[in-house]
Structures are given as structure tokens and as C-alpha cells.
Amino acid sequence: MEQTKRIKISVLTIFPGMFDILKNYGVIKKAIEKELVEIDIFNLRDYTTDKHKITDKPGYGGQNGMVMLAEPFYRFYDEFILSKSHKPYIVLPSPQGKVFNNDLAFELAKKEELVFFCGRYEGIDERVKKIVDKEVSIGDYVLTGGEIPTMVIIETLLRFLPGVIGSKTSVENDSFYNGLLDHSHYTKPQNFRGMKVPEILLSGNHERIETFRKKESLLKTILKRPDLFIKKELSEEEKKVLIVLIQEMFNENSNILKESHDV
Ligand code: ADE
16 A cells, blocks of 8 residues: 655745645645645745835845845744754745756655745845755746746645555656656547547557557657657666567568668
């Protein structure tokens, strides 16, 4: 039986309402209901010190735009984080962070408690980074704030928590999990506008279906993401599947073999 693991996630943001989208739909809503995850959203304005609840001021050095104040983040840290017996792992989504991928999601999913600091405007006062454990970027482009990156990171890491996704194998078969892209998927009808489901998927022969899917995964990765394939350490089984795949291709196109010999 899969072990139950719970994770607690807190988010500090000036737009708490944005997280309704994350919490109130689909798989994550169910995970909250099943108490596999607790997601608490904190309003950064509640940690400000002035009556206007200001969270940003113009940056020093004559730059354009506003910078988020360090004080509300530190007040949250003092009140919420330092009061705990164990320190949660603090993530700051930022275009300057380590680029997010499945491996990093897997690592974050192992933590007991995570806190996300969402920045806005030109950025956060650099001194906030002193209390941050990891800066994470979701890609080499810039968004207007850390809320959407936080949601992307949370959604990805929660898929690794046992019980969040229906079956463990569906996570293991996902793209990137084993360094390869996922195989294709089909549902009813068998013939959709003249496009047929591959015969083998209707055969009921699980071993052959498994091999067919492995072939597809390998081939798709080679054709669409050669960068992933180069990094991939192939298992003995995957090498065998690849050999059969190449043999089949060469048998069907014996000319290729002939031409390559002629070169
Ligand atoms: N904030 C703005 N752009 C971002 C990015 N690419 N990744 C994470 N946080 C961000």
C-alpha cells in the first residue's frame, strides 16, 4: 500500500483571490478534501506597518518601477515561520532562480512544509533573499508576478504526492518522469473522422501494448526533444526496444540500408 504523505503549503501574496483557481478545481480540490495537502493563503498587506498597507516603494538608484518592501516579508517570517518547531522550506519564484523541472518538483514534494513568497512589480528587495531557501524560475521569460509561477510549481509537485493522482503508474508514465516523453493516448470512438486507433491497443495483449508504448516514447523523445534523449540513461530494456525499432525501420526501408552502405 502506498504510504500517506501530507504536505502543508502556505503562500504569501498581495492577490490572495488568485489562488481560488488553484484550490477550487479538479485534482487539487480533491487532494485538499482528502487532506493530502493543506494550502493556506496569506495576504502580504496584513504584515505591513502603515495605515495604507503599502507593500512597495520606488527602487533606489534611479531605476524605473516599484520594488516590494522587505519589511512585510520579514514580519511574516518572524510571526509565522519563527514560531514553528521546524522551519518550512521557503521558495521565491523569480526569473533569476533555478529553472523548474520534474526533478525539482519531486524534491519539493518531499518537504513537509513549503512557503511561497510571491513578488510583483520590478521585484522584491534583495534582502528578502536572505530568508529564502530556493529561488525558482518557471522558464526564461518574465511574468508580472510570482503568483502564476507559484501555482505552476504547486500543481506540478502535488502530482508526486501519493493519492493525489488516481494511479501511481499514470504519474510514472507522464512525460519527463523517466526522462522520456509520454506515449500517445486514445479513447472512443475507435474510428474518429477516418482516423483510427492503432490496432495493437485493441489487441488486449498487454506485453505488446507496453512495448509499442515504449517504442513510441523513445521515438517521440528522439524526434521532438533530442536534448532530453541525450541526457537519458537508457535501461537495458529500453535499449532492446530501440534495437527492435531500428531493425523494423530498416526492414521496411531496406533502401535506406542500401544507400547508407553505398555512401
Ligand atoms: N516571476 C516573474 N517571472 C518569473 C519566472 N519566469 N519564473 C518564476 N517567477 C517569476
